[in-house]
Amino acid sequence: MAQESPRHLARELVLQALYAIEHGKVEPSADFSNVAGNGSLPPKSVEYAKVLLKLVREHSVWADQHISRLAVNWDIRRMAAVDRSILRMAMVELEHMVDVPVKVVLNEAIELAKKFSTPQSSSFVNGILDNYVKDIEKSA
Numbered sequence: 001m002a003q004e005s006p007r008h009l010a011r012e013l014v015l016q017a018l019y020a021i022e023h024g025k026v027e028p029s030a031d032f033s034n035v036a037g038n039g040s041l042p043p044k045s046v047e048y049a050k051v052l053l054k055l056v057r058e059h060s061v062w063a064d065q066h067i068s069r070l071a072v073n074w075d076i077r078r079m080a081a082v083d084r085s086i087l088r089m090a091m092v093e094l095e096h097m098v099d100v101p102v103k104v105v106l107n108e109a110i111e112l113a114k115k116f117s118t119p120q121s122s123s124f125v126n127g128i129l130d131n132y133v134k135d136i137e138k139s140a
Contacts, residue, residue: 006042007100010049011089011108013041015116017053018085056092063088070131082117083125090129094136102133 041049056063067087068076076084090109093100106129113121 006044007048008108008111009041009045010047010052011112012115013045013049014053014056014089015082015085015112017049018056018089019081022081022085052089052093052097055096056089059092059096060088062095063091066091066132067128070128070135080117080121083113083121086112086117086121086125087128090125091132094129094132106130106133 064076064084067079067084071079086109089112090105093105094102106126109125109129110122113125117125
């Protein structure tokens with residue numbers, strides 16, 4: 001089994017933190033160390049996760065607006081919380097962490113959906129993100 005990259009581990013950590021925050025298991029204002037767990041992650045993963053979590057929290061309203069616009073016939077409040085968190089994370093990463101290649105962000109989001117959500121979620125996440133990327137490319 002291949003070792004997972006520091007950024008992949010960071011994304012998993014951020015997804016888990018967002019889910020815990022959304023379900024009230026962790027206070028939204030909680031220090032990242034409360035979410036980071038037992039310290040078993042490499043420092044690079046923790047650093048990336050801190051930045052990504054902060055950005056997702058700051059830009060979740062913006063991300064939700066895009067998700068709502070792109071998810072035709074879907075009410076964002078009725079989406080699975082995991083899918084919603086994955087979409088927020090990927091959109092924020094695409095918009096605010098431009099050093100990460102688009103294909104990497106899309107592949108990571110799809111892999112997270114496969115691992116943490118339903119069998120249909122990876123296709124759903126892929127469709128929303130693909131449309132978002134097409135919108136970005138049109139406006140560029």
